[in-house]
Amino acid sequence: MVKELLKINDLKVSFFTPAGEVKAVNGISYTLEPGKVLGIVGESGSGKSVSSYSIMGLIDKPGKIVWGSITFNGKDVSAMNRSERLNFSGNEVAMIFQDPMTCLNPVFTVGNQLAESLRHKYGKISKEEVRKRSIELLTLVGINVPEKRLSQYPHEFSGGMRQRAMIAMALAGAPKLLIADEPTTALDVTIQAQILELLKDIQKKTGMAIVLITHDLGIVADMADDVIVMYGGRIVEQGSVYSIFHNSRHPYTKGLIRSLPDLKKRGEKLIPIKGNPIDLLNLPKGCAFAPRCESCLKVCINHMPAEYATEDGHRTACWLYDERANNSGEVKNNG
Amino acid sequence: MREMDNTAVLENKLFMPATESEKATVEIMRPSVGYWKDAWRRLRANKVAIGALVVILLVLLAAVIGPMLSPYKYDQIIKGSENLSPNVQHIFGTDSLGRDLFTRTMIGARISIAVGVVAAIMISIIGILYGAVSGFLGGWADIVMMRIVDIVYSVPTVLIVILLQVVLKDPIDKYLSSANSPAFLKGLGVGLISIFFVLALLYWVDMARIVRGQILALKEQEYVLAAKVLGASSRDIISKHLIPNCIGQIIVVATLKIPEAIFVESFLSFIGLGVSIPMASLGSLSQAALKGIYSYPYMLIFPAATISVIILSMNLFGDGLRDALDPRMKK
Amino acid sequence: MVNSEVLLEVNNLKQYFHIRNNLGEKASVKAVDDVTFNIYRGETLGLVGESGSGKTTLGRSILRIYDLTDGRIKFSGVDITKLRKDKLLPYRKKMQYIFQDPYASLDPRMTVSDIVGEALDIHKLASSKKDREDKIRDLLKLVGLNTEHSSRYPHEFSGGQRQRIGIARAIAVEPEFIVCDEPVSALDVSIRAQIINTLEEMQERLNLTYLFISHDLGVVRHTCDRVGVMYLGHFVELVESEELYKNPLHPYTQALLTAIPEPDPEMAKKRNRIILKGEIPSPVNPPSGCKFRTRCPFAKDLCSQQIPEFKDQGNGHYVACHFTGKI
Numbered sequence: 001m002v003k004e005l006l007k008i009n010d011l012k013v014s015f016f017t018p019a020g021e022v023k024a025v026n027g028i029s030y031t032l033e034p035g036k037v038l039g040i041v042g043e044s045g046s047g048k049s050v051s052s053y054s055i056m057g058l059i060d061k062p063g064k065i066v067w068g069s070i071t072f073n074g075k076d077v078s079a080m081n082r083s084e085r086l087n088f089s090g091n092e093v094a095m096i097f098q099d100p101m102t103c104l105n106p107v108f109t110v111g112n113q114l115a116e117s118l119r120h121k122y123g124k125i126s127k128e129e130v131r132k133r134s135i136e137l138l139t140l141v142g143i144n145v146p147e148k149r150l151s152q153y154p155h156e157f158s159g160g161m162r163q164r165a166m167i168a169m170a171l172a173g174a175p176k177l178l179i180a181d182e183p184t185t186a187l188d189v190t191i192q193a194q195i196l197e198l199l200k201d202i203q204k205k206t207g208m209a210i211v212l213i214t215h216d217l218g219i220v221a222d223m224a225d226d227v228i229v230m231y232g233g234r235i236v237e238q239g240s241v242y243s244i245f246h247n248s249r250h251p252y253t254k255g256l257i258r259s260l261p262d263l264k265k266r267g268e269k270l271i272p273i274k275g276n277p278i279d280l281l282n283l284p285k286g287c288a289f290a291p292r293c294e295s296c297l298k299v300c301i302n303h304m305p306a307e308y309a310t311e312d313g314h315r316t317a318c319w320l321y322d323e324r325a326n327n328s329g330e331v332k333n334n335g
Numbered sequence: 336m337r338e339m340d341n342t343a344v345l346e347n348k349l350f351m352p353a354t355e356s357e358k359a360t361v362e363i364m365r366p367s368v369g370y371w372k373d374a375w376r377r378l379r380a381n382k383v384a385i386g387a388l389v390v391i392l393l394v395l396l397a398a399v400i401g402p403m404l405s406p407y408k409y410d411q412i413i414k415g416s417e418n419l420s421p422n423v424q425h426i427f428g429t430d431s432l433g434r435d436l437f438t439r440t441m442i443g444a445r446i447s448i449a450v451g452v453v454a455a456i457m458i459s460i461i462g463i464l465y466g467a468v469s470g471f472l473g474g475w476a477d478i479v480m481m482r483i484v485d486i487v488y489s490v491p492t493v494l495i496v497i498l499l500q501v502v503l504k505d506p507i508d509k510y511l512s513s514a515n516s517p518a519f520l521k522g523l524g525v526g527l528i529s530i531f532f533v534l535a536l537l538y539w540v541d542m543a544r545i546v547r548g549q550i551l552a553l554k555e556q557e558y559v560l561a562a563k564v565l566g567a568s569s570r571d572i573i574s575k576h577l578i579p580n581c582i583g584q585i586i587v588v589a590t591l592k593i594p595e596a597i598f599v600e601s602f603l604s605f606i607g608l609g610v611s612i613p614m615a616s617l618g619s620l621s622q623a624a625l626k627g628i629y630s631y632p633y634m635l636i637f638p639a640a641t642i643s644v645i646i647l648s649m650n651l652f653g654d655g656l657r658d659a660l661d662p663r664m665k666k
Numbered sequence: 667m668v669n670s671e672v673l674l675e676v677n678n679l680k681q682y683f684h685i686r687n688n689l690g691e692k693a694s695v696k697a698v699d700d701v702t703f704n705i706y707r708g709e710t711l712g713l714v715g716e717s718g719s720g721k722t723t724l725g726r727s728i729l730r731i732y733d734l735t736d737g738r739i740k741f742s743g744v745d746i747t748k749l750r751k752d753k754l755l756p757y758r759k760k761m762q763y764i765f766q767d768p769y770a771s772l773d774p775r776m777t778v779s780d781i782v783g784e785a786l787d788i789h790k791l792a793s794s795k796k797d798r799e800d801k802i803r804d805l806l807k808l809v810g811l812n813t814e815h816s817s818r819y820p821h822e823f824s825g826g827q828r829q830r831i832g833i834a835r836a837i838a839v840e841p842e843f844i845v846c847d848e849p850v851s852a853l854d855v856s857i858r859a860q861i862i863n864t865l866e867e868m869q870e871r872l873n874l875t876y877l878f879i880s881h882d883l884g885v886v887r888h889t890c891d892r893v894g895v896m897y898l899g900h901f902v903e904l905v906e907s908e909e910l911y912k913n914p915l916h917p918y919t920q921a922l923l924t925a926i927p928e929p930d931p932e933m934a935k936k937r938n939r940i941i942l943k944g945e946i947p948s949p950v951n952p953p954s955g956c957k958f959r960t961r962c963p964f965a966k967d968l969c970s971q972q973i974p975e976f977k978d979q980g981n982g983h984y985v986a987c988h989f990t991g992k993i
Binding site: 043158160161190192193216217218220242252255256260268272274276 | 716717824825826827854855856857858859860862863866881883884885887888889921922924925926927928929930931932933934935939941942945946961
């Protein structure tokens, strides 16, 4: 067994708003091995982004990690001192976002910003060295004429180029883990295809692990080794990408895959998931998906489901997989 | 597993399919919270603003019923009671002619507040119309209209008041002495009427600018486009969609205009351009007190303090209102 | 095809916008440049393309939201290109728009019943107050909303519910034709299918014709009878949707189709993607000749010299490419 790179245990993150406590992440646990790509899928409000922001220590007031631990390479992230923390974010873990302008400073040249990231990693290195490595990085992310691009400002870059520049900055610290938060959501399909290919390519070359946060099942199917499906701040299902897509067990995952129009032809009705997205201020006592679930049991309404695992490590938080659900004569709908 | 311990105690019958009504119990829409209700909740949470509101209401109450409760009239000269310090009969003392200062200060506050409120209403009407038209039309009309605003902005107030008083004195006097002029206008006098003119002519520009800026941003909104696609007229778009969506800012600006107008009125009255005797305003009271400032400082302190309290509390309340009505504007 | 009656005829439509660049020089953005096509009654015509392809502008131009630069639009045989405001009003009733962003397209200060009621008021479709209320209730029910919530404000609803309100507003005036501008792309994945179903239901019940704008080829494949692919203000391909997916002729369409992420791990990992170079050029300064040539893997000299004709390859398969059939 490979030693895990990232281990999250019972993480709970809440936002304390005037309207009440918003439990954005409500007790999630997972591990990630080095060099793997983990896809986290969920819709808005599922907690997929917040859970990853907490790894980077990006939860600001009124948000707070109220419970749980994050361990990276065997070290507890919350127990790190200032210098360890500085080294950790950037050099061990880096993050890319949907909007590249959250990372790029409009008043500095791209070369300037790359140099800063490189110095953060390697300390005092010569100007020539910085330039050489910057050009290497820009070439790696597929930016043409990097020598010229170094002296340009972010606004002179197009959308796809900015995304590439941001990836280059993330790679400057040679991180072991890259967290990508909806990295292609704002991009057009043809540019999305370019960036996804680029990420795959870099992953192969550097062997870093990637946590890929997205709402697009197609991207997950394409990129991920393992998949976590989140709903209402909890993990409802996790497993390998094959078992999630071909053998999904949770009614939410099943519903999502079934509702995609891609597999259906014109004229056939889509099979949607009923109901409305959850209200995080008003989370149900039991399973968050219960009101929308077609196979909802009485127990689901007031009791948080336990996790049920199969031998291949596929875990599902759903009462349908309790022995008693079978004994009571409920026929499971595997449709 | 963490939850395993307590799941064992669940009864078997719970593992039956739930009915629709059982599922529905979980999904309840939160009670409706309207815009005003939400704004009121935010305002209530702001202790400074609520304190200011209480002070404003107290001053208003005193200004409205204070003079009625007082045994003296504001222009009643009590022979032998000149220049009295504050005492039981005259809690603010009396002035050099023997008039009760408490009554006069309250009457002055009444005039000042009335000037502020009326001016704010006039400013709002002119400013909203001008700003909405300018912002909605855009293009050249907007450029021309905004340059006019810039010009009005640069005109010195005092100069205009003096000019207006000279120019308006005759026509207003003529109008006031004619039989069909309303009685309340007569009480105001040329000075106060020209102050209203000045406020209406010069102080609407801020309102116009803010409304115009809002309209410019709002008219690009998709719901305005949706109304256009439905075939709504420009008038309907302005009155049903654009103005209601900047009403919060309009209220805030109007509220902050009240103390500004009060200040202008007091200042102009103080330099002798405001209300005519025997009518009192807080500014003219302060001015009258100047002559005896070393012997009778209380004559200045009471009206001056009243001006300060009114303006300060109005400003504090206006700021609170801004935070409550338009949380995005909060810095 | 559902019907061969032409509902909307678009001829040589051009929509340019005049802007100033950052040096203050005048320039024009050719958002839609010489587009000709028909929409038949009862069909759903899909419009796909990347941002900057002009698909939204085209949808809005057809509804006469902008003044056309050039070209002609006929609705049921009537030329509506130059109609003035009052003459256009009856056509406003016949043609409606459903917006992408359900948050921006509903007035935050109006209740749901006022939003839907406004449509009824403008075209005087309610005979009395009671009739107005009844009609609003029926419309809300029709699009699947709880009628008890009609006095609530838009912010109290989820994205999917808000999109339903937008649909109710559009169908309130009993239109014949609706432009659906990315109606599901701002919604959560689990809600999209609901809204697509609602739109299809409305089409069936009310005999609507749709122009369905989307960048999501999966959604388009499911909803549309015919699909037009746009690139930099031009149509590059227009054909029945099944044919488009089976037999794409334009290299841009081919690349688009392989770029859609496939929600199946085996297919996704096996598949051969065509990765296009670069990004869509600026419509202020488009390439000469074929607009796609700067990114086309098959571009030759001819492509930079001559604009390819948008012509029928037989059986109504329109393509604009010099090398159709040779790629």
